[in-house]
Amino acid sequence: MSFCGCNIQIFDEVASGGLVAGGSAKIIGPxxxxxxxxxxxxxxxxxxxxVYDGYAAVWGLDESGNGTAGEFKDHSRNHLNGTGGSPPTxxxxxxxxxxxxxxxxxGRQFISFPVDEIGPNGFTVMLWANIASxxxxxxxxxxxxxxxxxxxxxxxxxxxFLNQVTASVNTPIGVWNATGPTRLMxxxxxxxxxxxxxxxxxxxxVNGVLDKTIAVPATMFxxxxxxxxxxxxxxxxxxxxxxxxxxxxxxVDAANLTAIYQAYCGSxxxxxxxxxxxx
Numbered sequence: 001m002s003f004c005g006c007n008i009q010i011f012d013e014v015a016s017g018g019l020v021a022g023g024s025a026k027i028i029g030p031x032x033x034x035x036x037x038x039x040x041x042x043x044x045x046x047x048x049x050x051v052y053d054g055y056a057a058v059w060g061l062d063e064s065g066n067g068t069a070g071e072f073k074d075h076s077r078n079h080l081n082g083t084g085g086s087p088p089t090x091x092x093x094x095x096x097x098x099x100x101x102x103x104x105x106x107g108r109q110f111i112s113f114p115v116d117e118i119g120p121n122g123f124t125v126m127l128w129a130n131i132a133s134x135x136x137x138x139x140x141x142x143x144x145x146x147x148x149x150x151x152x153x154x155x156x157x158x159x160x161f162l163n164q165v166t167a168s169v170n171t172p173i174g175v176w177n178a179t180g181p182t183r184l185m186x187x188x189x190x191x192x193x194x195x196x197x198x199x200x201x202x203x204x205x206v207n208g209v210l211d212k213t214i215a216v217p218a219t220m221f222x223x224x225x226x227x228x229x230x231x232x233x234x235x236x237x238x239x240x241x242x243x244x245x246x247x248x249x250x251x252v253d254a255a256n257l258t259a260i261y262q263a264y265c266g267s268x269x270x271x272x273x274x275x276x277x278x279x
Contacts, residue, residue, distance in 0.1 A: 006097050006265030007189050052076045056116045056123065056247040061229070062101035064093045065111070072111055082113040082229070091230070094241050097128060097189050097264055102243035103229075107133075109238070110231040115144065116247060120222045122200075124252040125157055125245070126193040126260070131184055132240035137161045139236040140192065141245060144223020154223045156232055157194045157204075159184060165204045165211055167194035171218035178202045180211025189243075191261045195251055196220070207265070208258030 052058045055076040065071045065084035072082035084090030091109040096102030103111070129140055139158035157167045163186075166179040184190060184206075193205040198220060203213035229245060230238035 054248075054250075056080075056118050056249045057113065057245075058247070059111075059113070059229070059245045061103045061111075061243055061245065062093075062096075065090045065103075072113075074113075078117065080114045080116060080226075082111045085110050085112075091242075096130075096241060096243035100243065102128070102130075102241045104241050105230045105238035107237050107239045111229040112231075113227040113229070115223065115226040118247070118249045120198060120220050121249060122195075122197045122251050124193060124195045124248040124250065125155075126191070126248065126252065126257070127157075127245040128189055128243040129159075129192055129238075130189050130241040131159060131163060131186055134163060134186065135161055136239065137236060138238050138240075139228075139230060139232040140238065140242060141227065141229055142232050143227045143247075144221075145225045153232060154221050155194075155196065157192070158232070158236065158238075165190075165192055165206055167196075167202055167204050169196055169202055169216060169220050171216065171220050173218045176202055176214060176216045176218075178204050178212045178214045180204050180206060182206050182211050189265075191257070191264070193252065193257050197251055205254065205257050208254060208261040210254055 052075050057078055057080045058075040059072055059082055060075060061072060063072055067084050067086040067090045069083050070081035071084060074080040074082070089108050089110060091103040091105050091111065094102050094104035103109075125141055125143070127140055131138070137158065137160055139156060141157045142153045143155040145153060152170050154170050155168070160166045160179055163184040164180050164182060165184065166177060168175055168177040178194075191207050193208075195201075195203045195205070197216075199217060200215070201213050202216050204211050227247075229242055
């Protein structure tokens with residue numbers, strides 16, 4: 001039996017006699033709308049901005065792009081809509097977690113985003129990624145140039161040559177890198193997060209679990225330009241897939257990151273003791 005969850009798997013289903021259901025539900029005429037669905041007569045519509053209130057940006061990356069300005073929508077109130085590169089440097093639509101669309105990158109594609117309003121303050125970047133390469137350093141997300149001439153990035157998030165999640169910040173007194181020890185598999189979806197606390201630390205997480213944290217006794221240059229998905233200094237292009245990048249102007253702790261991961265990738269099957277009719 002196959003299912004769309006975090007990572008599609010095949011498993012055996014063994015049943016003897018039947019199924020125990022705790023209660024029942026009836027859905028009449030499900031109708032998908034913008035941000036919600038109608039169940040049995042009541043509706044929830046157009047709730048993107050309520051759901052993502054307080055975010056700096058939320059890019060679902062579920063569109064079909066062709067390089068048109070603003071084609072990759074930001075679902076926060078800030079409307080920092082992204083633009084894919086001109087063909088053939090615009091990513092293509094693929095299949096991500098939960099049977100939702102994602103963006104596939106083949107080593108040349110990228111998306112650019114407008115400058116955000118976070119400035120030099122602390123933030124969290126959270127995204128889903130599926131890596132398709134080995135022994136190549138690649139970029140998930142970069143935020144802002146650190147100098148007016150645009151020669152260095154203020155923040156970079158991706159994976160190392162050895163497929164370890166890594167993040168770096170470029171500060172007035174040096175560059176700091178946090179690279180986790182976990183070796184990432186190819187063709188497997190992960191929830192990655194990087195958390196920057198000025199004058200405190202830089203941390204990276206894999207599936208809600210802290211993978212590496214380092215002390216950073218410095219502040220960061222205020223970014224003077226926007227951000228990119230899958231690009232670093234005209235190189236480091238992603239090979240694989242990205243889905244839903246969230247940019248949050250706050251520090252998100254491990255408990256919340258784990259809860260988000262479990263909401264998508266928690267077990268769909270609960271195994272209990274054998275029961276016989278009548279129950």
